[in-house]
Amino acid sequence: MTIPTAVEIDHRDRVLQAAFCDYVPQVFRTVDFRRWCAWGEWNDDYRAFAVLEEGRVVANASVTRMRLCVEGREVIGYQLGAVGCVPSHRGQGLSRVVMEAALAYCGGAPVLLFANEKVRDFYPRFGFTPREQALFGTELHAAPGGEAAPVLELAEAHVRAGLVSLSDKGLAVTERFGARSSARIASWYAANAFSRPLRQLSDKAWVLAGVEDGTLYVDDIFALESFDLRAHIPRLIDQPITAVHFGFTPERWWPQAGVVGEDLEAHLFVRNLTLPPGPHRFPVMART
Structure with missing residues (x-):
């Protein structure tokens, strides 16, 4: 049998990009890459390693080059995503083929990935170790006030360019375990209608945030410098809130926030990567 x-x-x-886009919804039913590709967001930092059959992608493991921030240090690493095999070709070892190709591309650099519950036993075979992710939040009673922060539409090219600029030049949202230059990952969520609104606090600070059931969820902050997030909460909400939850470790923006639970939907695996002790949360909008 030919391997x-x-x-x-x-x-x-x-041509192969289109074949990849056809593959994705066969494995991940609610996910699509077509709009993200049409936006021009696939660049040199994203590569797919695929097995082809008659021009079709039947198995794949993608690699995103990342500027990771770990305990205040920036390191170049990689994140895997879109790993899988179409149903008709499972059980033939194709997932191992694409994983080995993707990891060969990464070399000895740090690698991370987020898996679903069904494949938690798969990634340790490739040297990955599971790590817990915490949920951070704080009680806060606040009401809308001041001029509401305008919503920016990532469907507009100039908004995406602005987000890339802030992400490249600005602060990592967390120094404990996060990433810089992750705007094109965030835009993927927007292209799939998975993200909360992008709100403009100023020319130097944009926030992905929204209110659900009396809680403000702050998923990410793209800013050139630190600022007092608490002072801007009334501008980010359209109804009273009693709590704020964060999609990242909020040590810079809300030092008093505490752990409010474990992120049971985030099955993080790492390889060649030592993470800081204590609770942390890799930014939800930087996950592939």
Whole structure:
């Protein structure tokens, strides 16, 4: 039996990019890459390693180059995503083929990924170790006030360019375990209608946030410098709230926030990466 090999797909190959986009919803039913690709967000930092059959992608493991921040240090690493195999080709070892190709590309660099509950036993075979993720929040009673922060639409090219600029030049949302230059991952969530609104506090500070059931969820902050988030809460809400929850470790923005639970939906695995002790949360909008 001939062992298949994986091919590398980048943003320049429109034919294989389209084949990749056809593959994704076959494995991840609610996910699509077509709009994100049409926006021009697939760049050199994203590569797919796929097994092809008659021009179709039947198995895949994608790699995103990341500027990781770990305990205040910036390191270049990678995050895996879109790992899987179409139902008709499972049980043939194709997921191992694409995983090995993706990890060969990463070399000895740090690698992380977020898995679903069904495949938690798969990734330790490739040297990955599971790590817990915490949920952070705080009680806060607040009501709307002042001029509401306007909503920015990531469907507009100039907004996406602005987010990239803030993400590249600005602060990492957390120094404990986070990432810089993750705007194109955040735009993927927006392209799939998975993100909360992007609100503009100022030219130097944009926030992904929204209110649900009396809680303000602050998913990410893209800012050139630190600021007092508490002072802007009334501008981010359209109804009274009793709590704020964060999609990242909020040590910079809300030092008094505490752990309010474990992120049971985030099955984090790491390879060649030592994480800081204590609770932390990799930003939800930087996960692939």
